[in-house]
Amino acid sequence: MKRKKSKVTLSDLARVGPGTPAGEWFRRYWLAVATVADLHDIPLGVKVLGEELVLFRDPKGQIGLLGLHCPHRGTSLEFGDIEETGIRCPYHGWLFNVSGQCLEQPAEAKESTVHRKVKHLSYPVREQGGFIFAYLGPDGDAPPPLPRYFPLVDDKGLRSLEGTRHYDYNWFNFIENGADPVHFSILHRSDPNDGTWRSWFFNFKDIPPFDAVETGYGMKVVSRKAGPTPETEYVDEKSFALPSILQIGDTEFTHFKSEPAALKDGSHNEHFMFLTPNDDEHFTLFTVNYYTGPDPKFFEKLAPSRELAAKEEKKPYDDRPYAPFRGSVRREDIACQATQTVIDTRKEQLATSDRGVILLRKLILDGIRTVQEGRLPKGVLPRERAGEVVKIDSFTGVRAKSHSAKSGAGGKMLGFFLALILTTLFSTASASGASIQVAYSAISGAMAPLWVAQDAEYFRREALETQLLYIGGGSLLIQSMLGGDVQFAFGPSVPVVNASLRGADLVLIANTGNAMVFSIMSRPDIKNPPDLKGKKVGVTRLGGSTDLALEFALERWGLQRGRDVTVLQTGGMPESQAGVSSGALDAAVLSSPSNFRAKKLCLFELADVGQLGIVFPNTPLSTRKSYIRSNREKVVKFLRGFSQGLHRLRNDKEFSMKVLAKYTRVRDAEILGELYQVYGVRHTGDAIPFVRSEGVERILKSIESKEAREAKPGDFIDNSLLKEVEQSGFFGKLRP
Numbered sequence: 262m263k264r265k266k267s268k269v270t271l272s273d274l275a276r277v278g279p280g281t282p283a284g285e286w287f288r289r290y291w292l293a294v295a296t297v298a299d300l301h302d303i304p305l306g307v308k309v310l311g312e313e314l315v316l317f318r319d320p321k322g323q324i325g326l327l328g329l330h331c332p333h334r335g336t337s338l339e340f341g342d343i344e345e346t347g348i349r350c351p352y353h354g355w356l357f358n359v360s361g362q363c364l365e366q367p368a369e370a371k372e373s374t375v376h377r378k379v380k381h382l383s384y385p386v387r388e389q390g391g392f393i394f395a396y397l398g399p400d401g402d403a404p405p406p407l408p409r410y411f412p413l414v415d416d417k418g419l420r421s422l423e424g425t426r427h428y429d430y431n432w433f434n435f436i437e438n439g440a441d442p443v444h445f446s447i448l449h450r451s452d453p454n455d456g457t458w459r460s461w462f463f464n465f466k467d468i469p470p471f472d473a474v475e476t477g478y479g480m481k482v483v484s485r486k487a488g489p490t491p492e493t494e495y496v497d498e499k500s501f502a503l504p505s506i507l508q509i510g511d512t513e514f515t516h517f518k519s520e521p522a523a524l525k526d527g528s529h530n531e532h533f534m535f536l537t538p539n540d541d542e543h544f545t546l547f548t549v550n551y552y553t554g555p556d557p558k559f560f561e562k563l564a565p566s567r568e569l570a571a572k573e574e575k576k577p578y579d580d581r582p583y584a585p586f587r588g589s590v591r592r593e594d595i596a597c598q599a600t601q602t603v604i605d606t607r608k609e610q611l612a613t614s615d616r617g618v619i620l621l622r623k624l625i626l627d628g629i630r631t632v633q634e635g636r637l638p639k640g641v642l643p644r645e646r647a648g649e650v651v652k653i654d655s656f657t658g659v660r661a662k663s664h665s666a667k668s669g670a671g672g673k674m675l676g677f678f679l680a681l682i683l684t685t686l687f688s689t690a691s692a693s694g695a696s697i698q699v700a701y702s703a704i705s706g707a708m709a710p711l712w713v714a715q716d717a718e719y720f721r722r723e724a725l726e727t728q729l730l731y732i733g734g735g736s737l738l739i740q741s742m743l744g745g746d747v748q749f750a751f752g753p754s755v756p757v758v759n760a761s762l763r764g765a766d767l768v769l770i771a772n773t774g775n776a777m778v779f780s781i782m783s784r785p786d787i788k789n790p791p792d793l794k795g796k797k798v799g800v801t802r803l804g805g806s807t808d809l810a811l812e813f814a815l816e817r818w819g820l821q822r823g824r825d826v827t828v829l830q831t832g833g834m835p836e837s838q839a840g841v842s843s844g845a846l847d848a849a850v851l852s853s854p855s856n857f858r859a860k861k862l863c864l865f866e867l868a869d870v871g872q873l874g875i876v877f878p879n880t881p882l883s884t885r886k887s888y889i890r891s892n893r894e895k896v897v898k899f900l901r902g903f904s905q906g907l908h909r910l911r912n913d914k915e916f917s918m919k920v921l922a923k924y925t926r927v928r929d930a931e932i933l934g935e936l937y938q939v940y941g942v943r944h945t946g947d948a949i950p951f952v953r954s955e956g957v958e959r960i961l962k963s964i965e966s967k968e969a970r971e972a973k974p975g976d977f978i979d980n981s982l983l984k985e986v987e988q989s990g991f992f993g994k995l996r997p
């Protein structure tokens with residue numbers, strides 16, 4: 262059974278050329294490629310997603326977007342002549358209409374019809390509100406509808422398009438800046454007596470807290486400060502709409518430069534920036550301001566905040582590339598973003614203030630994976646909604662606190678949870694200095710060996726100060742580990758192998774459970790695997806471990822995803838369980854305790870994947886190779902504590918159940934008993950928790966890439982540390 266596996270990582274975000282994961286994702290959306298004002302009576306060369314193209318308008322007013330190089334012998338059509346019916350290559354005169362059809366080849370015989378067979382590369386183009394948009398994706402003859410963006414289609418206010426801006430660094434550095442509101446208070450240093458914005462709201466000495474909130478169009482960051490009355494608050498929102506539109510809400514007040522009193526009616530200005538990557542090193546920004554307020558001179562007043570010239574003088578000895586930059590918001594941004602280096606080579610150490618950035622990265626990575634699974638990503642408008650006006654709701658002003666609290670209700674308060682994790686992570690890390698951060702990836706009984714080791718203080722007995730953190734989702738966890746904030750990861754297996762295949766410095770050093778401990782739970786009327794034909798099955802994340810478990814089961818049953826079974830991503834175990842219970846799904850892959858809860862709701866256990874005889878590293882422990890090199894003794898001690906926890910789990914039901922109850926928050930004694938049965942008795946893995954190479958081999962087989970085919974399981978495993986523990990006689994001394 263062949264299926265394209267998701268193996269997308271952060272480094273994919275930077276690359277946008279044809280065939281790259283992010284490039285293919287971008288090609289599902291309409292992208293701005295020029296303003297109407299940019300396009301004169303001569304052809305205009307443009308580069309979009311790594312493709313060199315030429316834009317022209319024929320005398321009938323039709324716009325064409327064709328491959329830049331003439332299909333004859335490659336001359337640039339930027340030098341072509343625009344004629345009644347199209348564009349003529351200057352070299353040998355081949356003529357093309359706006360659809361790329363060759364109409365004439367003057368040097369060929371008069372009766373020749375060869376030109377009819379020449380169809381040059383062309384993409385569909387649409388005009389809207391002074392911008393020209395193009396669609397470079399599949400099905401160019403029937404593209405998805407171009408969304409009708411409010412500031413471009415509404416006609417009651419004043420519209421002002423800024424000049425097209427060209428930048429020479431990677432697109433992603435710019436876009437993620439929009440989800441990073443703390444930089445307003447710091448980079449654009451907003452002390453009333455010192456700084457560019459001179460804002461009392463975004464102020465270095467009093468940085469407003471913010472939430473990162475997922476919305477229907479993408480996400481927004483919502484910053485808040487106490488309002489003029491106890492029931493109100495000042496709010497500033499900045500939005501990101503898929504794939505690459507930023508709305509920096511309130512330019513009306515130049516980010517609260519106005520007196521607080523002026524804000525009570527909110528903003529009347531919308532400010533959309535459409536970003537289009539040209540290639541991996543360049544992007545273009547197309548900006549519109551749309552004002553619906555009462556001030557006819559509004560755009561005049563706005564102009565100074567748009568200046569690119571820095572206010573500060575250039576010092577004669579200042580040879581820094583972007584200097585002088587202080588005093589121009591835009592130059593300050595450029596100096597920071599252009600020097601960040603590209604995301605795939607950048608070394609990062611994320612902090613709590615990056616929660617907006619983390620959510621934005623997740624949204625885009627999810628979109629890329631969705632495209633890889635052959636589905637339409639979020640933000641692409643379905644045909645039946647073609648007429649809708651698309652608004653991106655950024656608010657600036659004063660509003661009632663209750664409203665503010667609900668501002669996240671349009672989406673999910675994902676940011677809150679991330680903030681919680683990272684707050685724990687960083688506050689404790691700094692408080693306890695050298696403490697070891699150990700992250701686990703799921704609230705699942707599978708994490709019991711670690712929880713028991715921690716609560717029984719086995720790490721402390723080894724003179725280690727350990728801090729446990731829950732970081733859901735393998736990729737975020739791995740990011741934290743690579744950034745050096747987390748020393749050990751317990752849980753992720755496939756993401757560790759994937760990251761290592763891409764050169765990450767990670768290795769598996771222990772493993773508990775050698776089977777995939779998942780159940781496929783179905784509606785009560787589905788009692789046999791063949792009954793799944795034509796049905797919908799939920800997994801938490803496509804390409805994740807629940808998906809892999811389903812893949813193995815389908816393989817066993819001779820069923821094929823797509824053809825026989827539709828696989829849907831639910832986002833989490835509770836959602837999967839709710840999906841089957843409500844009948845929205847016919848079955849779902851669940852882990853404990855969700856599967857027990859499902860059983861209690863009379864759902865049917867179609868398969869216990871753990872019993873299918875598949876060797877799989879269910880819950881491995883991993884760390885960085887470089888950490889082992891410089892802290893070998895600590896890692897060995899950690900493994901002693903960990904092994905002791907595993908031993909206690911196997912031998913002390915009462916204590917282990919208490920620990921399980923504490924971490925999983927399960928109170929139902931029956932479910933706790935079952936959890937212990939599964940994770941304390943049935944699936945605790947080998948006596949000494951070595952990593953088995955056949956399990957890693959199984960993962961490698963599931964990844965379709967040259968690197969995975971050529972890799973050896975041993976490259977991902979380091980059992981030598983556990984061996985050292987074994988050789989010291991440690992395991993022989995453990996008493997039940």
Ligand code: FES
Nearest residue numbers: 331333334350353
């Ligand atoms: S290169 Fe264009 S017509 Fe020959």
Ligand SMILES: [Fe+2]
Nearest residue numbers: 444445590594
């Ligand atoms: Fe900025």
